[in-house]
Amino acid sequence: MKKYSISTISSIVTCLLMLSGFSVQAGTLDEVKKRGTLVCGVSTGLPGFSSTDEKGHWKGLDVDGCRAIAAAVFGDANKVKYAPLNAKERFTALQSGEIDVLVRGTTWTKHRDTALGLNFVGVNYYDGQGFMVPKKLGITSAKELDGAIFCIHAGTTSELNLADYFAKNNMKYDAVVFDTHDQAAKGFEAGRCDCLTSDQSQLYALRTQLSKPYDAVILKEIISKEPLGPVVRQGDDAWFNVVRWTFFAMINADELGVTSANVDAMKRRSVNPAIRRLVGLDGDKGQSLDLPDDWSYQVIKQVGNYAEVFERNVGKGSALRIRRGLNALWKDGGIQYAPPMR
Amino acid sequence: MEGRGHSVCSAYALTVMERSENMMRWLNQGRNRALVFQVALMLGTMLFFFLIGANALSNLEQQGITSGFAFLSQKAGFGIIQTLIDYNESSTYGRTFLVGLLNTILVSALGIIGATVLGFIVGIARISSNWLIAKLAALYIEIFRNLPLLLQVFFWYFAVLRSLPLPRNSLHIGDWIFLNIRGVYMPRPLPDLGFTLLVIGFFTSLVAIGILFFWARKYQEKTGKELPVFPLSLAILVVPIMIIWCTTGGPLHWEYPSLQGLNFKGGMTVIPELAALLLALTVYTASFIAEIVRSGIQSVNHAQTEAARALGLAQRKILRLVVIPQAMRVVIPQMTSQYLNLIKNSSLAAAIGYPDLVAVFAGTSLNQTGQAIEIIAMTMAVYLTLNLTTSWLMNKYNARVLLQEL
Numbered sequence: 001m002k003k004y005s006i007s008t009i010s011s012i013v014t015c016l017l018m019l020s021g022f023s024v025q026a027g028t029l030d031e032v033k034k035r036g037t038l039v040c041g042v043s044t045g046l047p048g049f050s051s052t053d054e055k056g057h058w059k060g061l062d063v064d065g066c067r068a069i070a071a072a073v074f075g076d077a078n079k080v081k082y083a084p085l086n087a088k089e090r091f092t093a094l095q096s097g098e099i100d101v102l103v104r105g106t107t108w109t110k111h112r113d114t115a116l117g118l119n120f121v122g123v124n125y126y127d128g129q130g131f132m133v134p135k136k137l138g139i140t141s142a143k144e145l146d147g148a149i150f151c152i153h154a155g156t157t158s159e160l161n162l163a164d165y166f167a168k169n170n171m172k173y174d175a176v177v178f179d180t181h182d183q184a185a186k187g188f189e190a191g192r193c194d195c196l197t198s199d200q201s202q203l204y205a206l207r208t209q210l211s212k213p214y215d216a217v218i219l220k221e222i223i224s225k226e227p228l229g230p231v232v233r234q235g236d237d238a239w240f241n242v243v244r245w246t247f248f249a250m251i252n253a254d255e256l257g258v259t260s261a262n263v264d265a266m267k268r269r270s271v272n273p274a275i276r277r278l279v280g281l282d283g284d285k286g287q288s289l290d291l292p293d294d295w296s297y298q299v300i301k302q303v304g305n306y307a308e309v310f311e312r313n314v315g316k317g318s319a320l321r322i323r324r325g326l327n328a329l330w331k332d333g334g335i336q337y338a339p340p341m342r
Numbered sequence: 343m344e345g346r347g348h349s350v351c352s353a354y355a356l357t358v359m360e361r362s363e364n365m366m367r368w369l370n371q372g373r374n375r376a377l378v379f380q381v382a383l384m385l386g387t388m389l390f391f392f393l394i395g396a397n398a399l400s401n402l403e404q405q406g407i408t409s410g411f412a413f414l415s416q417k418a419g420f421g422i423i424q425t426l427i428d429y430n431e432s433s434t435y436g437r438t439f440l441v442g443l444l445n446t447i448l449v450s451a452l453g454i455i456g457a458t459v460l461g462f463i464v465g466i467a468r469i470s471s472n473w474l475i476a477k478l479a480a481l482y483i484e485i486f487r488n489l490p491l492l493l494q495v496f497f498w499y500f501a502v503l504r505s506l507p508l509p510r511n512s513l514h515i516g517d518w519i520f521l522n523i524r525g526v527y528m529p530r531p532l533p534d535l536g537f538t539l540l541v542i543g544f545f546t547s548l549v550a551i552g553i554l555f556f557w558a559r560k561y562q563e564k565t566g567k568e569l570p571v572f573p574l575s576l577a578i579l580v581v582p583i584m585i586i587w588c589t590t591g592g593p594l595h596w597e598y599p600s601l602q603g604l605n606f607k608g609g610m611t612v613i614p615e616l617a618a619l620l621l622a623l624t625v626y627t628a629s630f631i632a633e634i635v636r637s638g639i640q641s642v643n644h645a646q647t648e649a650a651r652a653l654g655l656a657q658r659k660i661l662r663l664v665v666i667p668q669a670m671r672v673v674i675p676q677m678t679s680q681y682l683n684l685i686k687n688s689s690l691a692a693a694i695g696y697p698d699l700v701a702v703f704a705g706t707s708l709n710q711t712g713q714a715i716e717i718i719a720m721t722m723a724v725y726l727t728l729n730l731t732t733s734w735l736m737n738k739y740n741a742r743v744l745l746q747e748l
Contacts, residue, residue, distance in 0.1 A: 111712070117405035145604075147603045154705050177697065179705075183693075183695070190504045191508050192523055192614070
């Protein structure tokens with residue numbers, strides 16, 4: 001018979017005791033501060049939203065969302081560790097506490113908001129599902145896609161919308177479901193399917209990766225509402241507030257015309273009370289969020305306002321060239337709107 | 343006072359020591375000690391799993407995550423490209439589970455058959471006396487055994503299948519079979535009146551062949567003469583079917599695939615994802631099986647072959663009647679673990695979009711419902727069941743071919 005040493009048994013007992021003591025983590029904000037870095041869940045690579053450049057730096061609209069949070073908490077936008085996740089992994093990673101926040105083009109739906117123990121913070125990109133087809137098919141409307149085969153990214157709302165749309169229009173389709181954006185795009189390029197479907201912004205992004213981007217056209221039709229935004233764990237209001245107001249600060253800065261270039265001058269000279277509150281000169285500053293007093297100044301200074309971030313990553317300053325559209329400010333005909341900072 | 347107190351104390355200490363000594367003596371008996379530790383270990387293990395379960399449940403509740411199996415009866419609402427049973431977008435998650443399960447079983451079963459056949463052929467070729475055949479077999483084994491399987495899956499999917507043409511330029515055999523990048527399209531047989539008769543005829547023939555084999559063996563044992571079993575059974579199989587076919591005027595008709603709009607419609611389709619995965623699993627596993635078969639054959643003492651030859655058996659019969667049955671004893675247990683590997687490896691399907699259990703259920707369904715623990719547990723239970731069943735069947739077979747020492 002094997003001999004069980006006292007030490008083996010005692011170590012098993014210790015393990016059991018430790019296990020029984022596990023419980024949900026303490027406040028995320030405190031934990032992030034203690035750790036000294038923000039762990040941010042992003043995509044495995046979607047140009048314009050979150051992808052790495054040739055030097056290995058993460059870039060994109062979602063990445064700037066992560067950087068803004070780090071700027072608010074630490075005063076340093078670079079204190080972020082990125083966790084690339086595919087669509088299937090993302091919620092589990094957030095639920096289990098592996099990441100602090102998920103900024104990964106995630107569609108806000110009732111089910112995800114209520115049944116997964118998660119909360120959507122806001123909408124950093126208003127999107128809708130679209131279709132990309134090879135130009136040579138000569139298709140101009142999604143209604144002509146009866147009997148088509150679709151390439152699609154697994155575990156997305158796109159899979160469900162597609163089924164709804166075809167059922168509604170009494171058409172048939174087949175879907176080849178790939179694990180990542182990249183593989184779905186590769187499948188489309190090789191001709192495995194007639195059409196690539198995803199959120200329209202992602203189609204623009206994926207098109208830039210095709211070997212001949214202009215052999216593919218993106219149809220005008222939008223078949224769904226896809227409000228994409230950052231997600232945090234449910235039941236951690238302090239952290240929820242930090243992420244939400246970091247984002248609102250960027251929208252408010254856009255509205256007030258405060259940019260990373262002029263924020264220093266504004267801080268010195270501006271007499272506009274709204275701007276003075278925004279850059280942390282008046283009001284309760286960072287106190288109610290448990291952040292440094294210059295948190296919103298750091299966000300604007302190091303990352304920029306929403307317009308800058310948008311144009312730099314997906315708009316005029318990028319290869320994607322997406323127009324603001326729905327994502328313009330409310331006063332410019334869009335629906336981006338943030339409550340006042342006071 | 344002090345003295346008395348002391349003596350009471352020491353008397354008490356003495357009894358305690360005595361008792362603990364008794365206890366130690368009891369414990370030191372091998373059987374008792376084993377029992378105590380077994381019980382402790384079992385209780386510990388049970389406690390361990392209980393704590394894990396309770397902890398997970400309370401955490402899920404605390405975080406506001408839905409748990410339980412109610413989702414299985416909810417509408418799934420997404421399409422699946424290959425389904426062996428009726429499925430559409432309004433089916434339930436329970437149904438997607440079955441669809442995924444059947445797709446996993448399909449690719450595993452076909453893979454096991456393919457790998458076994460290919461593995462045997464290559465394994466025997468490997469020890470062929472023909473230099474070229476032997477070296478080619480060795481080359482095959484060394485290449486496919488030493489490349490990661492995922493790489494091979496990608497190779498077959500992206501490199502080989504992607505070189506196929508688009509639907510409009512399909513390669514084709516007449517108007518029956520079409521091959522393009524979207525798959526192989528074949529005519530689908532549709533049963534007409536009299537089809538049942540054909541099925542009954544087919545199975546009756548099979549039974550008749552079974553009886554023939556049994557009887558031919560008895561006859562050979564009695565007289566030593568061999569009957570031409572193969573041509574006879576072929577006749578039994580073909581003649582009745584032909585008669586039924588002609589009298590009913592063909593109880594089948596075919597639905598041909600045809601290009602309509604963007605894609606082929608009608609007929610049967612083998613999707614390239616299935617073909618690529620099957621090819622990769624077969625070719626990869628066959629390279630291991632070939633080595634197992636080779637080692638099995640070489641483990642049979644050469645004197646056996648010589649003795650068989652001395653008895654005047656033909657070369658083909660030596661292999662079939664003397665060498666292989668004995669080699670099987672070495673081969674079967676190792677083969678079992680290759681089969682189990684193949685079943686597990688089939689989960690690489692997700693990488694190329696083949697809708698197996700992991701892709702459909704532990705992938706899309708998991709993401710849409712968010713119930714990771716339940717879904718992963720069910721998926722693990724499936725693989726465990728599949729593999730335990732396979733290994734149980736193989737062990738049964740192994741017991742049959744085992745050396746029966748009298």
